[in-house]
Amino acid sequence: LPRMAPPARHKAGVQKVLYVYLSISVAFSYNIDLQHPLVFRGPNTSFFGYSVLEHYHDNTRWVIVGAPRANSSYSSSVVSPGAVFKCRLHNNPERRCTEMDLGRGNQPRESCGKTCQGDRDDEWMGVSLARQDRVNGNILACAHRWKNVYYDSEHILPHGYCSIIPPTLQGQTKPLIPCYEDYKQKYGEEHGSCQAGIAGVFTEELVVMGAPGSYYWTGTIKVYNLTSDTFYSPNKDSIDSHRYSYLGYAVTAGHFSSPNVIDIVAGAPQHSGCGKVYVFKIDGTSLVKSFQASGKMVHEQHCVFAKCFNI
Ligand SMILES: *[C@@H]1O[C@H](CO)[C@@H](O)[C@H](O)[C@H]1NC(C)=O
Ligand SMILES: *[C@@H]1O[C@H](CO)[C@@H](O)[C@H](O)[C@H]1NC(C)=O
Ligand SMILES: *[C@@H]1O[C@H](CO)[C@@H](O)[C@H](O)[C@H]1NC(C)=O
Numbered sequence: 428l429p430r431m432a433p434p435a436r437h438k439a440g441v442q443k444v445l446y447v448y449l450s451i452s453v454a455f456s457y458n459i460d461l462q463h464p465l466v467f468r469g470p471n472t473s474f475f476g477y478s479v480l481e482h483y484h485d486n487t488r489w490v491i492v493g494a495p496r497a498n499s500s501y502s503s504s505v506v507s508p509g510a511v512f513k514c515r516l517h518n519n520p521e522r523r524c525t526e527m528d529l530g531r532g533n534q535p536r537e538s539c540g541k542t543c544q545g546d547r548d549d550e551w552m553g554v555s556l557a558r559q560d561r562v563n564g565n566i567l568a569c570a571h572r573w574k575n576v577y578y579d580s581e582h583i584l585p586h587g588y589c590s591i592i593p594p595t596l597q598g599q600t601k602p603l604i605p606c607y608e609d610y611k612q613k614y615g616e617e618h619g620s621c622q623a624g625i626a627g628v629f630t631e632e633l634v635v636m637g638a639p640g641s642y643y644w645t646g647t648i649k650v651y652n653l654t655s656d657t658f659y660s661p662n663k664d665s666i667d668s669h670r671y672s673y674l675g676y677a678v679t680a681g682h683f684s685s686p687n688v689i690d691i692v693a694g695a696p697q698h699s700g701c702g703k704v705y706v707f708k709i710d711g712t713s714l715v716k717s718f719q720a721s722g723k724m725v726h727e728q729h730c731v732f733a734k735c736f737n738i
Pocket of ligand 2: 470471472473496497498507
């Protein structure tokens with residue numbers, strides 16, 4: 428603001444106007460300093476900044492950054508698994524960011540269940556980040572291209588993988604593979620290719636993960652209740668089973684209908700070529716549709732997608 432003070436040669440009238448303007452600014456404005464940004468950089472071609480998140484813990488402010496094409500220093504034998512970085516906002520003159528150890532080890536293959544063997548190559552860790560809505564919030568970081576290769580002679584199953592990271596940003600992380608089920612081996616069918624975590628949101632008690640590949644890309648969402656350790660999904664009648672709708676490509680949650688109700692929102696951007704948004708409420712262990720809205724067709728063209736689905 429001092430720099431904005433009018434030079435003495437300005438006419439009094441202009442000064443008065445500026446003075447009034449500045450007084451109002453002092454009371455109401457929110458300044459973004461465009462001249463002195465803090466710039467954090469990551470490895471070239473790592474897609475550093477694909478997702479970003481603010482985090483606060485123990486009097487320290489952080490920016491958490493996803494770099495889904497990065498090589499990981501904790502998993503050097505995995506090909507481009509992606510990485511999540513933490514960048515301290517204050518007392519960090521060199522603007523250094525450090526990779527977080529998500530505790531995944533250095534094995535390219537990981538055992539994850541009776542008929543589950545994880546393949547982390549190109550898993551896109553850090554494609555989405557979300558933070559629990561409270562003081563000392565946990566962080567959700569996902570890798571939608573994580574694959575189960577247990578049946579790899581017939582089917583490679585891109586289930587997707589998410590980690591819950593504690594507020595300290597170190598120590599034990601909790602894995603979530605919401606689309607894995609013992610003995611399910613078909614690609615496309617049910618959740619075989621669900622790619623959970625391409626989008627995610629974290630409320631106080633729920634982890635919401637979009638899974639656009641389920642049911643031949645009809646898509647769905649997977650909601651994990653931390654307290655009960657159970658998953659909720661939309662009930663069958665709630666969603667139109669249009670293939671290639673990509674339901675779950677974007678998700679959010681909040682108290683939109685009433686202060687005590689958690690409404691979960693998910694986008695299906697390719698539904699009928701126009702897109703559709705659903706709002707769900709929790710009813711027992713299922714999600715029941717409470718609202719839907721369709722998009723309008725743009726230029727008679729189908730939606731354009733930026734995120735990569737290729738395996
Ligand atoms: C990364 O990219 C920047 C900008 O293009 C370039 O100046 C720099 O030399 C690159 N660094 C490496 C290690 O390739
Ligand atoms: C990761 O490592 C591979 C193999 O060494 C290399 O080809 C690739 O360029 C690296 N990726 C990044 C983002 O540094
Ligand atoms: C999560 O589960 C607990 C225990 O069953 C239940 O009391 C709570 O209402 C659930 N939370 C939500 C948001 O549904």
